Amino acid sequence: MSETTTIVCVVCPVSCAVQVEFEGNGIIRTDHNQCKLALEYVNDELFDPRRTLTTSLAVDGGAKPLVSVKTDHGIPKHRVMEAMQSLSGLHVQAPVHIGDVIVPNLIGTGADLVATRNVAAA
Amino acid sequence: MIKMRSADVAVIGGGPAGMAAAAAAKEAGAGSVILIERDEELGGVLNQCIHDGFGTKVFKEALTGPEYAAIYADKVRDAEVETRLEATVLELTEDRVLTVLSEEGMETIEAGAVVLAMGCRERPRGAIGIPGSRPAGVYTAGAVQNYMNLRNLAVGRRVVILGSGDIGLIMARRLTLEGAEVACVAEILPYPSGLARNVVQCLEDFNIPLFLNTTVAEIHGAKRVEGVTLASVSGMDVIPGTERFVPCDTLMLSVGLIPENELSRQANVSIDRVTAGPVVDDAFQTSNPGVFACGNVLQVHDIVDYATMEAEIAGRSAAAYVADGTLPEAEIQIKVGDGLRYVLPSHVSGLDAVNFTMRVTKPDQNRAIVFSSGGKVLRRLKQQALSPASMARVRLGKARFSDTREILVEVGD
Amino acid sequence: MTDKFDVAIIGGGVVGCAIARALSRFQLDVVVLERDVDVARGTSGKNSGVAHTGINVPTGSLKAKLNVHGAAMFESLCRELDVPYKQVGKLIVALDESQVPDLESMQARGLANGVPVLDIIDADEIKRLEPNITGYAAVHAPTAAITCPYSLTIALAESAAENGVEVMLESPVTAISGEPGDFTLTTPKGAINAALIINSAGLASGEVARMAGVERWRIFPCRGEYVILDKSVGDMITRMVYPVPPKGGAGLGIHITPTVDGNILLGPSTDYIEDPEDVDTTVDVRKQLLKEASEFLPTINPRDVITAYSGVRPKLTSASEGGFGDFVIEEVPERPGIMHLVGIESPGLTAAPAIAEMVAGWVTDKLSPAVRPDFKEGAHTAKRFREQSREVQTSLVDNDPDYGRVICRCELVTRREILSAIENRLGARSINSIKYRSRSMMGRCQGGFCGPRIVDLLIEEGVPFDELNLKGDGSWMFFDTSKGLREGHDSRTGEAVIER
Structure with a gap:
């Protein structure tokens, strides 16, 4: 039994509203996409949507109160809020360096949470 | 006491545009380059943009704002640009004398060339x-x-x-x-x-x-x-x-965002009514020779990469101006036609290829951006979608400028 | 702190603060009871900022007498307190020949009131003085001046406080009892005992009189909206430009006023309202202000508006009555010991120094106090950096590096000036209190850039982030730390954050 949905492709500014017919883990057909680049995007969005999570963490003993962080790969979209919840209350000790791994394998996604800026000790 | 000094190139504003311009000016051979930033660190608004998506054009990867800023702060340091933090430019004269205030006191800087990179503010x-x-x-x-x-x-x-x-x-x-x-x-x-x-x-x-x-x-x-x-x-x-x-x-x-051109006006730089930024040529030189502009002070960008690219040209142009005392005349006029709010630069020398940037007036589909001269089409670039939210960027090769005095840019079919 | 005073002044507007400062020259215990989070938060802070000459008030009225006398005192008062004062002059412009008789009668009335110089000029002379103004003829009043009304009020209050006056903020009076020599005023901060009371409560003066058993006056709040134009177009005019006042209207008409800081004000409108605290701004009036002002100044562009605000006049005449209501400044014989100041609207700012002298005279007659020998006249706040010459600026920063750190770049306000504002004598710590003392956050970006830096300084000076407010309790700036939103507690201290 196939299903149909619409996904806006964000690969380029054209922003095609792609109509997708799919069944199980496979796309049967797409419509309203102006180019082929949409296919890979739509496939990912449909079956394994991922997002890079960017946020900040409280710093103890730092020249700044916060350090910005990101996941080094996309994590499943539906686990983003769960990842945020897991970081609740987490404090990082200064100094922090850009690229430092703060949380390895964040909630088992395989992605590491890394610092995206330097924060010197106060 | 007011201290006095000089510099080959003075860059006002240490955000993405200012950092790229200062490093490029130094790398292009300017002897002394001073970068003046009012905040306590370089980076400007990038420091607070902790989300990703920066650098997709320049580095082909999606960096966060602080990471993108750090790359250019390193370039500035490696190029041995003199960086002045927590310093505010109070005044910029028409003949490129800056008055700078910091905790060290009041200082005037006579600059061979000035790059305006003050960015924009929110409405x-x-x-x-x-x-x-x-x-x-x-x-x-x-x-x-x-x-x-x-x-x-x-x-x-x-x-x-x-x-x-x-x-x-x-x-x-x-x-x-x-x-x-x-x-x-x-x-x-x-x-x-x-x-x-x-x-x-x-x-x-x-x-x-x-x-x-x-x-x-x-x-x-x-x-x-x-x-x-x-x-x-x-x-x-x-x-x-x-x-x-x-x-x-x-x-x-x-x-909305509004370019911060109070210093530009002091320096008697002509301001475009539509962009609210300086009028510039393809060297990013303003109406006041020796004064250059780049980044969001010039036009509000959708992505930082393009601000960096134009800032590097502005920085190199400033170095060239200091070395040669003048830059080639930019006598080819660019006219804004139907469907466009503005096109930058507004006049070009024709000696190099130019990346024109522009914004359309309304969303549209399956149109083209058309460059023509005297009715003859120089370039037609098909656009599946046009959106006022994105800056369109179109390159015109050097050969297209031959025998041309005026080029019309418009949204056509 | 004593809770027994010689004089209690109700209301920290320009009149109450001028009286407080006048009384601080004597050995008296004086308290100012202000209901808001700071002084100058009512009508005194939200008007055109004009020191009027006295053209617009009927000859022989109390308004005329106090206006002309106040105008004569105004400049030296501003100089003493380091408050901006600029004698820019004023044009009252007739758009056509039919309004010329109105100009002539205004000129005659002004001269009769004691205005030193008033000329009538023709269209050519208007163009010469103000090239952007269109008009047929005009009254030219060269002695008309502009000031900064909230700066003056704040400076008066802080000078009074410097000389021993107690200024109690967030202290509305809710009841008055007792008799001359032994009044009791009820406030949320406790009972205040005073020998004499001065009711300078502005919009609430009728209500305060009723608390004291005097059922005599009703205040009709009349709102005036203004728009402020950016400094970049501030040179469109150099003088104040007024229309011929509308017949039977409640105000002087929509005028165009340069400010001491280089902006231009358009306004005020005249709308009678029910709630005296309703300082909303509206789309319709904004359009009307721009339209009416454009008749005189066609170069006005709506894009140059940086913000809008409203003030409310405490009028003694209703919309249907219209016309003129004189100042009421009187002690009611059957309820002595209380001086009521009611209906102090325009030209109340100009008249304030003269009103203060008059009311201080009433107090000294009753209490015969000795003069305070160590009265300190001048201001003690930071220099306004932007107004100094480059040489003075240089020596300021050479002696104090805090003048070298620009916090607000739109208005060029330094860290020293912000710190001076934070450390003010009245203990006012709201964001607006810093704004009105320093001019930070008033420019093009309206605090977008400098707001966070000022917040840093307030926190460094010991204000907890969850107590930072725009204009008093309840107007909180922050609900939590970013990280605390999810956690439900302050991520710095681990303490639970107040429920809001």
Whole structure:
């Protein structure tokens, strides 16, 4: 039994509203996409949507109160809020360096949470 | 005592454009380059833009704002640019004398060339005239971003956003991630002002409604915002009977950016009415020879990569101006035709290829950006979609400028 | 702190603060009871900022007498307190020949009131003085001046406080009992005992009189909205430009006023309202202000509006009565010991120094106090950096590096000036209190850039982030730390954050 949905492709500014017919883990057909680049995007969005999570963490003993962080790969979209919840209350000790791994394998996604800026000790 | 000194190139503003311009000027051979920044670190607004998506054109990867800033701060350091932090340019004269104030005192700098890279500011509540009371809890999106991402301060728990500019969309996601509730985004235009990517990943991912053709008709609350009246609009006018109350403790504005050209005006630089930035040629030289402009002081960019690219040209041009005392005349005029708000640069030398940047007046599909001269088409670039939210960028090779005095750019078929 | 005073002044507007400062020259215990979070938060802070010459008030009225006398005192008062004062002059412009008789009668009335110089000029002379103004003829009043009304009020209050006056903020008076020599005023901060009372409560003066058993006056709040134009177009005019006042109207008509800081004000409108605290701004009036002002100044562009605000006049005449209501400044014989100042609207700012002298005379007649020998006249706040010459600026920063750190760049306000504002004598710590003392956050970006830096300084000076407010309790700036939103507690201290 196939299903149909619409996904806006964000690969380029054209922003095609792609109509997708799919069944199980496979796309049967797409419509309203102006180019082929949409296919890979739509496939990912449909079956394994991922997002890079960017946020900040409280710093103890730092020249700044916060350090910005990101996941080094996309994590499943539906686990983003769960990842945020897991970081609740987490404090990082200064100094922090850009690229430092703060949380390895964040909630088992395989992605590491890394610092995206330097924060010197106060 | 007022200290006096000189420099080959002075760059005003240490954000992405200023950093790239200063490093490029030094690398192009300028003897002394001074970069003046009022904040305590380089990077400008990038430091508070902790989301990713920066560098997709320059580095072919999606960096966060602080990471992108760090790359250019390193370039500035490696190029041995003299960086002055926590210093404010009070005055810039027509003949390129800067007056700089810092805790070390007052200083004048005679510069061989000046690069303007002061960036832009957000349009505040007063400028758009939202009626109603004046409680706490009305913030611009950039201010919320600064408080939240740099200062660990949350402005509210339930937020309505007016305007669908990119910073507003980014902050909708950011607030949601941190546990605040974003009730909705209201946009007065019939289409979003921000990029589609941000509409999808910042609003749709979190089921935040976007109401188009909608504005805030009134702000409620005596001490702190207690809610807003949303209303549908026809054009810019509220349609009576469509008003509805939305409770919230915060109204966040993302209603446009305005280039900061107060110093440019002091230096007698001509300002374009549409971009609100300086008029420049393909060397990014303004109407005042030896004064260059790049980044958001010139035009409000959609992505930082293009600001970096034009800043590097501006920096190299400034170095060349100092070395040669002049730059080639830019006598080929660029005319703005149908469907475009503006085209930059407005005049070119024709000695090099030029990347023109422009914004369209309204969303459109399956059109072309057409360059022509005397009725002869020089280049037609098909565009499947045109959006005022994105800057269009079109390259015109050096060969196209031969035997031309004037080029018309327009949206055509 | 004593809770027994010689004089209690109700209301920290320009009149109450001028009286407080006048009384601080004597050895008296004086308290100012202000209901808001700071002084100058009512009518005194939200008007055109004009020191009027006295053209517009009927000859022989109390308004005329106090206006002309106040205008004569105004400049030296501003100099003493380091408050901006600029004698820019004023044009009252007739758009056509039919309004010329109105100009002539205004000129005659002004001269009769004691205005030193008043000329009538023709269209050519208007163009010469103000090239952007269109008009048929005009009254030219060269002695008309502008000031900064909230700066003056704040400076008066802080000077009074410097000389021993107690200024109690957030202290509305809710009841008055007792008799001359032993009045009791009830406030949320406790009972205040005073020998004499001065009711300078502005919009609430009728209500305060009723608390004291005097059922005599009703205040009709009349709102005036203004828009402020950016400094970049501030040179469109150099003088104040007024229309011929509308017949029987409640105000002087929509005028165009340069401010001491280089902006231009358009306004005020005249709308009678029910709630005296309703300082909303509206779309319709904004359009009306721009339209009416454009008749005189066609170069006005709506894009140059940076913000809008409203003030409310405490009028003694209703919309239907219209016309003129004189100042009421009287002690009611059957309820002595209380001086009521009621209906002090325009030209109340100009008249304030003269009113203060008159009311201080009433106090000294009753209490015969000795003069305070160590009265300190001048201001003690930071220099306004932006107004100094480059040489003075240089020496300021050479002696104090805090003048070298620009916090608000739109208005060029330094860290020293912000710190001076934070450390003010009245203990006012709201964001608006810093704004009105320093001019930060008042420029093009309206605090978008400098707001966070000022927040840093307030926190460094010991104000907890969750107590930071725009204009008093309830107007909180922040609900939590960013990281605390999810956690429900302050991520710095681990303490639970106040429920809001």
